[in-house]
Amino acid sequence: MTELKYTRQTVTHVHTWVPDKLFSIHTTRDPAFKFQAGQFARVGLPEGDDPAAEPTVWRAYSMVSAPDEDRLEFYSIVVPEGQFSPRLARLQPGDAIYVDKTAFGFLTIERFPQGGDLWLLATGTGLSAYLSILRDPGTWRAFRRIVLVHGVRSVSELAYRDEIESWRAHPDFAEHFQADPRKLIYLPIATREAIPGMPQARLTTLIQNGELEQLAGMKLDPEQSKIMLCGNPEMLSEARKLLGERGFAPGRRGIPGNLAVENYW
Template sequence: MAEHKYTRETVTSITQWVPHKLFSFSTTKPAGFTYVPGQFARLGLPLQAAQDSSPAIWRAYSMVTAPQQDGLEFYSIVVPAGEFTPRLAQLRVGDAIYIDKSAFGFLTLDRFEPGGNLWLIATGTGLSAYLSLLQDPNTWKLFNRIILVHGVRHEEELAYRQKILEWVAQGPAADGATGFTKLDYLPIATREALAHTPQERITTLIANGQLEALANCALDPAVSKVMLCGNPDMLLEARKLLSERGFAVGRRGNPGNLAVENYW
């Protein structure tokens, strides 16, 4: 397959977070595949179910794993009427999946100057890119605090919650070290109340100041960097709210304090 821009890889594990709705899966890693935490890969499937067919449908998925780890992991929602995700959800361990040899995307920490507080705000499967960042020990050395905000509809959709709580308690599991940057985790559900956070949309909590109160940390553009990843409606509203506070996406030669990426 040397003539192709993709390689054929193998599914090695599958985790069902919410049956028929949310799942993650691991694959072998293409030889020589490199990426920066926060980037995404293009995954391909054939139009027909036959394993030997060439890939014809491609979708972007952020890596959950950090670059130094063996294999790749991805997190997905099932869109029942979609062309890609129902097929993806039918894959089993040992099945083939195609992966572009190049990584893409700019939801990476090199968009920011180090220091200050890092806000990682996501809805749904937009959490993926942040999991890669948090599994890279370097992330924990660059900022004074990290605040991870994950918005979902129902509590059962808080995938990776236990792993995140372990990082809150002990720092990055990647090297077993402690004493790193403090991580705060704010799970937010819009359809049911959780134990320590209000039943509300993330953008409402930004607008009324409750998100800052929950984190005990100001969304101050002088000392904060914010990443937004999730559904386009949330991104549009959150970006507007943050822009009004002085947050801006960086331009060439001028690092900003806001990075944004659509993710369904």
């Protein structure tokens, strides 16, 4: 019998952020499943209604959980006409979910020379990968400051905001804030609703007009800054172009870069 490429796991918890649009799911984890913060898993479900059937539909999901957590956590959109995400959204604790044995992806801090400032720029569920990266204490030691920008349509979609804002007092991270109160600069940005004190604009607009740097209180400096981009593919290509003009480029042929990009669709 050939060995399966995936393991069967169990859903342990489901959290709804925005009904019918955004949710998180916790599952058990195969102890042999290893990954680096920022990588993604291939997650599988059966196509039909028989929950005991073998998985036939697979999608990529960035891990939200840190590499050392006992469980896996994913953060997902519901694409109403999608083949996979509405099924995922219907899962309940106790249900089966399948996870490929291998983790994939290069949106990891190992891509960059360590040091300088890390800028994590996301729209929508692109935040997922950054949560794993930020839950990993090694990230906090590797960079001087971290800027996390989460661009969403409306305020209710600022998932994980409470967790992010609680890190200031978290035993793993508090020492960093004691040494530098601006160790993590979190910038929640909504495009279709006003957030007091924040511009109501797209991430790309804020890069272009310099407001992102003003909000962060730091320059996007190709010598010092390392940037990750994750989320909407059109945002990625526009941001890549804008940042390219500022001296940011992915690494290639052994030359370390200062830009890493993950396309979600």
